[in-house]
Amino acid sequence: MSHTVEILSVGTELLLGSIANLDAQILSQGLSELGLNVYWHTVVGDNPQRARDAVAIAKKRADVIITTGGLGPTCDDLTKNVLAEAFGKKLVYHEASAQRIKSYFARTGRVMTENNLQQAMLPEGCTVLENDWGTAPGCAFEAEGVHVVMLPGPPSECRPMFRYRAVPYLQCLSEGVIASHTLKLFGIGESQMEAQLREQMNAMHNPTLAPYAKEGECELRVTAKAASDEEAQALLQPTVEQVKALFGHKVYGVDVSSLEEVVLAGLREKGLTLGTAESITGGLMAKRLTDIPGASQVFRGGIVSYTNEVKQSVLGVPGDVLEQFGAVSAQTAAAMAEGARRVLGCGIALATTGVAGPDKDDRGNEVGTAFAAIAVQGETYVRPLNLGTRPMRQRLRTQAASHAFDLARRYLSGLPFEG
């Protein structure tokens, strides 16, 4: 039997739009990987009657109900009360959980108010899901043919509680295995990618191909369902190869998280170091690189040269280059990269310059005009970019940084800079 899942999130802050429903996203990803079909997300506020009604609907249409939120003392443990009632269960005092709550407060040096012990009241006969990341324990039970799992709301608790507590509990429900690989592409538009794949995508059932676009990149997720992981992998492999052949050098990795991760891995492999010189990206390149733990092994540093004076004094861009071609030019991009390589003492330097808007620059360059450059031993290459004129500052900056990373990962893999 194939299971159908409803994720029921309880929290007025969601209905007010104070936060996005990240819990539902986190859970949905994980449940898909378990091969469970998530068919509904529902959000209700901290209101007992509407929560009761929502549970009644979920109970009729889903056979797995996973709740997030509504467990702490601030909402009177709404979710636990409503779910227990819906399945005719009493709440009983769970001594071990009470101890855990007390020691959590002792450990974090906070004063525990009595209402916190309410959290140790749990549905009779349930499996307690211990919370190592906060105070409210989760719980799980099966009743009337429905599996119920309750998790705390804050994503910092919900995420590990799902992974380390709920997944082991739910694994027994999963039949067969769903496996997937994600191909990452840079330098191709989503519509162009879809156009090249459409016929193939429509004809496929197992594995399936799903395209996503985000932050100026494209992803293709290949997913297969089979009795075992080995079988699923065997189904996946030919499609992965086919897609790689179709899109060539535009595929920058499989199951990698980002261009910058690929760049750092390439640097490590080749024993090279990296530095950056940033104008339009204003620190974003360095930030993205240093988001990744261990970046310090190969990333030496960067210069954010947001004025011409800093480009000259720190990076050594010649004054006549700036005067003749302007700050937004291939010549300046090249000089910035070469300067960064010299000043930072690194094997590879990347540079960006461009107009992020909202206005044209003083030489009349349109918003979106930009250059990404790479300087390596004996060679400097500049890629001119036309990132579009719509007022999307963050997107322009992200794209410019990604283009520079693309130059680096191509150099590190021995690929041509274009094509």
Added chain:
Amino acid sequence: MSHTVEILSVGTELLLGSIANLDAQILSQGLSELGLNVYWHTVVGDNPQRARDAVAIAKKRADVIITTGGLGPTCDDLTKNVLAEAFGKKLVYHEASAQRIKSYFARTGRVMTENNLQQAMLPEGCTVLENDWGTAPGCAFEAEGVHVVMLPGPPSECRPMFRYRAVPYLQCLSEGVIASHTLKLFGIGESQMEAQLREQMNAMHNPTLAPYAKEGECELRVTAKAASDEEAQALLQPTVEQVKALFGHKVYGVDVSSLEEVVLAGLREKGLTLGTAESITGGLMAKRLTDIPGASQVFRGGIVSYTNEVKQSVLGVPGDVLEQFGAVSAQTAAAMAEGARRVLGCGIALATTGVAGPDKDDRGNEVGTAFAAIAVQGETYVRPLNLGTRPMRQRLRTQAASHAFDLARRYLSGLPFEG
């Protein structure tokens, strides 16, 4: 009569967790501001029967249904078909929309396939909501006492479509006005803030006080409902002043978006320029500053010195300071800030150094040990930070950058650096 709203999002990508339901968040915020009560969020996939069932439920419990997604050719205009059917409406060809779709493709230089014109089929008698941000028009109608508004799914379309098309349509439903102000606090924990406010919060009904914690900062939203904006503002003002008095210098702004925005505004006001020297934050300070349009007026640039050599060669941190005290020390932080001020030629320089993890540094400094420094004419001040040892790299980095910004905004406002 008070209206109750259900947001119904259609999209399998939401149920797979490929994206978070940002649409629901955007709409919820806007609807709250209109004084409409959002009581339910529902998500279903691209499945006609489950979409039909969800609409039947929404129709019974809500009197405003706002849908997002499921409008384009890739899902066969699922949402439009299901909603039209639920309210007994035919879809009719809307010539003006067809023309807009054709010209959208012409303008963006893409080839239009015939199925795109399906998007011009709209429920009879509806108000067409023109889409200037994509191809699928939205629409709105009232039937059987229910208001229905359909918006496209991609947030880049949904957000402006809601603001410029749906809000004007919905405004007539809103009774009275909801106004709010958001106070931003830095340097106080959420639980501490809540503890100081709890009694007051529980006693208040109009205005209400809602605390939020995010990215290591706290927000307090004060919201009032009244017949007019003037009345609402009159209700809000005393509470805003009370909160400011309670938390003193920890309140860094009202209705401002971020610490860095306050810093940039202060620099502009004082005619000063800023530069940065970053180790633990690795470019994040510069990135956050240059996220804001117009930063270039006062932000000269930054140095990301991720190695000791770059700290010495570019920032001029003395070798014996690094040797004696290490890279993660108050002395190095001070020397970095002073160096950045000199090298970048700016009035104020900020610096950060610290251990972002995952491991201790080579001198045995724990993860979370960090220093934020400010150098101004004639003075350098260092704030030692203890950001906790839990492995949350991004949070540590964000906090370290925010502490540096906090020093700058305090200096620019003539406040003491602590307290």
